[in-house]
Amino acid sequence: MSTEKYLIPESLYYTEEHEWLRVEREYGVMGITDYAQKSLHEIVFVELPEVGTEVQQKGMLGTVESVKAVSDIFSPISGVVIEVNEELIDKPEILNSDPYNAGWIAKIKPRNLDEELKRLMNAERYKQYLASLE
């Protein structure tokens, strides 16, 4: 395995559990990384949080399942879920085909963003982190 095989967009923040976060003006958008979708392979089921749910940084946000495996999704930041990607319910395969765009999972209104961003990785560090897993 080489890290070249995985898409790691520059502008995003990353967690050790392979979620990404994109910071917008009013909220953060999160999803799972290319590495996560490739490890799971053929995602067939997604369980999303309800809008209004309070989430903690590194706290459970939902689950994704492939035919063989179950994987929890953790929130990259604390806050309130303001929108979820309902399209994933009927088309979970979008998580495989486009994990960073159409495959976004939830939008979160942050509570303590500046502090919590320090605990996330940038693209360069996430790349090194993936290399360390091999």
Add this chain to the structure above:
Amino acid sequence: MSALKKTHLFSFHQANGKLTEFAGFSMPVWYKGIIVEHMAVRESVGIFDVSHMGRCLVSGPQAESFLNYVTTNDVSSLNPLSAQYTTFCNHNGGVKDDLVISKLEDNLYLVVYNASNREKDYGWLKDNSEKFDVKVEDVSDNIAMFAVQGPKAESVLQRISTQDLSTLRRFKCLWTEIEECKVFVSRTGYTGEDGFEVFVWDTSLQDPQKAFKVWNSILSAGKSEGIEPCGLGARDTLRLEAGMCLYGNDLTEETTPLEAGLSFVVKFDKGDFIGKEALLKQKREGIKRKRVGIRLLERGIPRPGQEVIVDGEVLGQVTSGTFSPLLKVGIAMAYLPIEYSKEGTEVKVKIRGRLVDGTVVKLPFYRRLSENTVYLMGKKVSCPVGDWETLRLRLKTIENA
């Protein structure tokens, strides 16, 4: 940890598949993906390396009476070049393994059992063979075994086989040649489709050329039909849709063939066999629990070990569960008390704290019967190969009935 065992085809799996550990073997879980491979078998044809399974030859003047003593089905009913599904039971009637016996000729049988039970079964056969005039020989590493499964399996295999396969009926066998290699072919499988199991004779792990020759020959013969090499992932989802048991999950030494719905492989009128007394007693008293199929009515994927709840009470647990790639719903098998095992019984499966509605259905969830007919939740319905949308709609009407 000791090194993982490998089959003849290991270098192919390593180059083309995603490897996993299964029963001490390094095996492919998938090549392109479980769903693609699963659908190739439902729609056309797939090929599986199943050489990790245990195989032994039982020979000698008392081979038949010996096998009749250690298995539950009636071996004496087998004609040469016929196969039968059966079980080994312990003295309490619990299933030690499920297996297929093929009669090659009088006094010579090929016995095929699960990879996870290789040592246990071989030891069990050896120990019990002492009182009989038989020879039990482990040939697992000298015969390669492939499954060629799907509606196009016959036409693909026919292109390279010297013998006519069209007249070979289910559970019948023949000898043929593929690429000048001697192969034994049985019309058997573990997918719910028509298909064959192909045994490549005289090819050791150290000298796997014949195994490769036959494997590659089948792959090229099937190319125009879109043949896919399939891994253990698809093997599991296919057998589960077909309502077939996986040893270690749906069958254990604590379950009897009667509870598992396999009474058709228990022949009480054939003379003594291991477990007979216990099984007769259970038959007389009636079984208390039964293997059932459960289909989820809501979104969710049942997994082994999850609780099955009826009327607020935990009454069983999932023994096998998956997302059905064909029907696109969660399906599971579980043991439930007999009074809750009836078709239509409402159940809940506890999936990570969430109670998900399901219903007891007749098995198999899906199995092809003929070109135009399939079983769907145990009912015969018409469904040509590939007409899956109609089948899924049909499933919804069954549920609302």
